Amino acid sequence: MTVGIPKGLLYSKYHVFAESFFRALGTNVVTSPDTNKVILNEGVQHCVDDACLPIKIHHGHVQWLKDKCDYLLMPRFMSLEKRKSLCPMFCGLVEMVKSSVDGLPPLIDSPIYSLDKKRLLEWALLSGSIFSRDKKAIAHAFEYALDMQRRHPTVLNDEGYTQRIGLIGHAYNIHDAFVNMNLVKKLHAMGIGVVTTESVSRIDIDIQTRRLYKPPFWYFAREYFGAAVSLCKNRLVDGFIFVSAFSCGVDSVVIELIMQETDSFPFMVLKVDEHTGEAAIDTRIEAFGDMLKRRVQNDNHCSADGKHMPCRQGVF
Numbered sequence: 398m399t400v401g402i403p404k405g406l407l408y409s410k411y412h413v414f415a416e417s418f419f420r421a422l423g424t425n426v427v428t429s430p431d432t433n434k435v436i437l438n439e440g441v442q443h444c445v446d447d448a449c450l451p452i453k454i455h456h457g458h459v460q461w462l463k464d465k466c467d468y469l470l471m472p473r474f475m476s477l478e479k480r481k482s483l484c485p486m487f488c489g490l491v492e493m494v495k496s497s498v499d500g501l502p503p504l505i506d507s508p509i510y511s512l513d514k515k516r517l518l519e520w521a522l523l524s525g526s527i528f529s530r531d532k533k534a535i536a537h538a539f540e541y542a543l544d545m546q547r548r549h550p551t552v553l554n555d556e557g558y559t560q561r562i563g564l565i566g567h568a569y570n571i572h573d574a575f576v577n578m579n580l581v582k583k584l585h586a587m588g589i590g591v592v593t594t595e596s597v598s599r600i601d602i603d604i605q606t607r608r609l610y611k612p613p614f615w616y617f618a619r620e621y622f623g624a625a626v627s628l629c630k631n632r633l634v635d636g637f638i639f640v641s642a643f644s645c646g647v648d649s650v651v652i653e654l655i656m657q658e659t660d661s662f663p664f665m666v667l668k669v670d671e672h673t674g675e676a677a678i679d680t681r682i683e684a685f686g687d688m689l690k691r692r693v694q695n696d697n698h699c700s701a702d703g704k705h706m707p708c709r710q711g712v713f
């Protein structure tokens with residue numbers, strides 16, 4: 398038996414767990430390649446027009462994999478934390494894919510409530526029962542997969558750079574080099590280190606979100622707001638780049654919240670969709686990097702006349 402795992406959406410977050418789990422149950426695992434132009438084009442062709450870029454890309458990965466596996470993992474993330482909601486695209490992803498992609502193999506699509514270990518085990522027992530009748534073996538594979546996941550965190554937290562930028566945004570925009578056009582590599586080439594939101598502890602995120610009059614009920618909004626404000630207030634980065642998918646409602650709210658809370662802290666929003674050109678992104682990254690360097694040279698973020706230097710860049 399071969400299980401296919403598409404490299405779309407939250408793949409970078411759960412792939413170690415999923416691959417370890419299915420391999421421990423004796424299956425082969427095949428993944429789609431890293432996102433590329435072919436995958437993007439397939440996704441655009443096999444997805445509804447008004448979906449965001451990450452959802453289209455996920456469709457492209459499914460299209461690439463569907464004839465190369467006996468079962469296809471289609472993670473139906475319902476909730477990652479109590480009383481916090483995920484974007485409806487996640488809950489309805491399975492139905493979207495089913496209605497847009499023909500010739501799918503059987504799907505592993507049990508709902509995932511990753512609220513605690515017990516709820517996640519429910520998913521493992523349901524999904525694992527396709528490949529084994531032995532509940533003990535499934536529970537053992539689950540423990541092994543959890544252990545492997547703990548050993549492979551997805552955090553980026555560069556040390557040894559004089560300047561560091563906080564990369565804010567969904568994991569599928571930050572950790573997919575095709576979507577963000579090698580942003581991390583480009584920043585490193587400019588001598589700028591990168592810190593991602595995963596480096597901020599849950600306690601710090603909670604402290605920052607409690608300051609809001611009404612904490613956002615979207616799980617992702619809460620994570621990015623709390624992490625960005627914590628990085629800013631603790632002076633752990635010199636500025637932010639928010640990589641956002643065009644038409645994402647969650648992002649448009651959280652970007653505003655972060656901007657209001659961090660005042661004049663350097664902040665740039667890179668909006669990406671299937672038409673975004675790399676040259677324009679490069680120009681903006683270079684301008685932002687130069688501006689950060691000028692701020693350091695101008696003695697603690699102030700210009701010669703004592704005023705704060707302009708540091709916001711508009712939305713691309």
Ligand code: SF4
Pocket residue numbers: 449450451452484485486487567617642644645646647648
């Ligand atoms: S949160 Fe935004 S980017 Fe992510 S799937 Fe939903 S609409 Fe798309």
